[in-house]
Amino acid sequence: MSTNGTVTRYLPAPSEFKSCLAEVPVPAQMMEGVSIMKISSSGKPKPAFLTLSKDKFTIYVTTNKFKSGKVGNLSSIRRPLLRKVTSIGSTDEESDERSVDIGSLDRVQRGQNTYRFELARKISSRLSSPKNNKSINSDPSRSFSIIFGGERTIDITVSDPDVSRDEIVQALDGILYTYGSAKTRVGNDVFLLRHCWTDADKDQNDSINATELSEVLNRINYFMKKSDIDKFYN
Numbered sequence: 457m458s459t460n461g462t463v464t465r466y467l468p469a470p471s472e473f474k475s476c477l478a479e480v481p482v483p484a485q486m487m488e489g490v491s492i493m494k495i496s497s498s499g500k501p502k503p504a505f506l507t508l509s510k511d512k513f514t515i516y517v518t519t520n521k522f523k524s525g526k527v528g529n530l531s532s533i534r535r536p537l538l539r540k541v542t543s544i545g546s547t548d549e550e551s552d553e554r555s556v557d558i559g560s561l562d563r564v565q566r567g568q569n570t571y572r573f574e575l576a577r578k579i580s581s582r583l584s585s586p587k588n589n590k591s592i593n594s595d596p597s598r599s600f601s602i603i604f605g606g607e608r609t610i611d612i613t614v615s616d617p618d619v620s621r622d623e624i625v626q627a628l629d630g631i632l633y634t635y636g637s638a639k640t641r642v643g644n645d646v647f648l649l650r651h652c653w654t655d656a657d658k659d660q661n662d663s664i665n666a667t668e669l670s671e672v673l674n675r676i677n678y679f680m681k682k683s684d685i686d687k688f689y690n
Contacts, residue, residue: 473646476638477512477558482627485619489521495611499575506612506624512631515561515602517554517610556604558635564628565601566621572611573599600625652676665689 483490486508493501494517507516568577595613598621602610614621652672664672666685673680
């Protein structure tokens with residue numbers, strides 16, 4: 457801790473794997489939050505935002521847009537170790553707040569070819585009838601599905617007018633390809649440390665304090681006295 461009472465942060469040296477996605481081109485809107493409609497398991501569209509993390513290793517789907525680099529109360533949530541998919545603040549399959557690690561993605565699929573989209577079309581058809589005088593925007597050319605963890609899906613229609621579906625899908629395809637190439641050149645210990653780091657860095661500012669470092673070490677069964685850890689920050 458510094459003399460003015462602020463917490464000194466420990467900045468990690470970037471590794472080749474950690475920065476492997478840095479040069480993959482993505483639309484600026486993906487880093488800021490793309491307005492979308494997320495299709496629920498019942499087929500009902502819900503407004504949300506799709507955002508890519510700074511290092512491009514995590515996709516967030518949230519009800520609110522990023523503010524100062526944080527998604528809602530993300531910094532206060534303890535996420536499970538070695539997650540394949542995490543609902544922020546809940547393990548409920550239908551949580552409106554969700555983060556997906558790039559390593560768990562299987563593919564990105566254009567169009568409306570999932571069961572949830574089928575339900576959404578039925579709802580749209582019913583609500584678009586003359587009797588109800590309502591309609592739901594479900595343009596297939598702006599829709600896609602993120603498929604992860606063995607056929608689980610996040611089904612999305614892009615409502616943001618400043619970015620197209622194809623721009624987003626192309627960016628995600630590029631990230632998946634680059635990630636797949638990079639992971640063949642590193643060992644399992646690198647994946648373990650990356651997940652431990654991500655889990656401990658609760659405020660997602662790419663640095664950890666003494667308490668967070670202690671948590672990382674404990675999770676990989678490496679014990680250090682607090683006094684020894686504190687030496688890194690003094």
